[in-house]
Ligand code: KIV
């Protein structure tokens with residue numbers, strides 16, 4: 205078994221510093237619980253001295269979360285450390301993260317101090333934090349631009365003072381991967397007591413190197429990585445958790461493992477994007493909308509023949525339901541046929557070629573081609589005179605359960621009432637009493653799209669006629685209405701030649 209890499213999530217501290225991303229305490233608890241379920245080892249819950257809101261959030265997260273270590277940030281200032289310790293009073297496992305700037309810029313221009321004084325202040329802060337908690341992490345801010353002998357000295361003194369973890373931030377995102385890895389190697393080779401602490405990476409993305417630098421740090425001996433979901437954070441952001449975790453999973457040559465439940469990555473990413481009102485760029489690695497979408501004909505054909513031709517990660521591993529084959533003017537016949545098959549329309553040979561030509565003309569003028577467009581293209585299967593429209597539905601779910609439906613088929617209206625085991629069952633039976641399909645209902649899924657009292661239900665249905673599947677989809681806040689619409693949607697896809705008897 206490889207060594208464990210400790211995953212330190214700072215979405216709620218460095219990530220939350222982004223303008224416009226602020227969360228209230230309740231929202232932070234939701235995020236902290238999602239991070240716990242994802243399997244992170246440490247949650248940096250806030251910077252308690254910075255505001256009463258941040259203090260309160262660290263308190264509430266400490267109460268709400270059991271497994272991860274809860275970490276609170278402080279400067280190398282006694283008051284900060286006292287307040288951080290007070291905020292951690294309910295944490296089952298608490299850590300204080302304290303530190304000071306160590307680059308010539310920070311020493312001279314930010315702290316207006318001397319190297320000797322910086323070491324003294326750093327050591328004093330670690331010793332003071334040790335009075336409150338055993339687990340103290342020391343950060344050497346702007347280590348990416350520090351002079352290495354000085355960095356080694358302050359890290360050695362911090363460990364002597366009791367630091368359990370030493371954090372080597374590339375605060376300004378300046379380093380190249382080789383350089384950052386070399387800093388970690390230098391510390392491993394030049395700090396006499398380095399084996400008594402865990403080395404942590406903390407990289408910013410100003411040059412787009414954060415993930416590469418983090419991986420390089422791990423390859424040179426770091427065993428904790430500080431990360432955020434979706435890579436959010438100051439300026440160009442922090443290292444993104446999903447990228448590091450999946451790079452490790454994909455490459456056995458990186459000698460560590462994590463305890464992240466990767467199938468929860470996508471859901472956690474969506475949750476944080478939504479709560480922080482921070483959209484994820486479509487081409488973002490692992491969690492972007494296009495991360496598993498294939499749009500060019502050559503790639504689509506390759507993926508449909510064998511997924512691994514163009515995918516290094518099975519989307520299910522990160523919680524994405526499936527790869528998507530996007531229909532654009534660059535799509536090939538294989539992609540079109542794949543979509544038509546999913547709609548239950550089986551076309552081969554010349555028939556497929558004809559529809560493909562029409563599809564290309566349409567795709568040149570329309571950006572998103574959806575199921576309705578495709579069904580319109582294969583119009584010969586869609587006979588207007590048998591098109592079913594759900595015009596009205598009402599139901600009663602107390603006492604005698606029954607549903608009334610009104611359908612329009614072609615230009616005729618039909619009405620029916622039926623009873624059932626529940627209102628959904630009654631509604632489907634009422635539709636069936638008008639349209640008498642020969643099918644087997646093979647799959648009927650109802651999912652809540654949003655969390656809350658105004659949940660939208662998404663209904664997915666699969667009818668089988670012999671070997672052929674016909675899919676129906678609908679969404680609505682009313683589950684009965686969504687189910688009836690999904691059923692009608694599936695019925696409308698059954699080609700005319702196989703069509704049901706209609707009274
Ligand atoms: O980027 C940084 O240096 C930090 C420290 C406060 C850890 O966020």
Ligand code: ZN
Pocket residue numbers: 218373375406408438
């Ligand atoms: Zn940072």
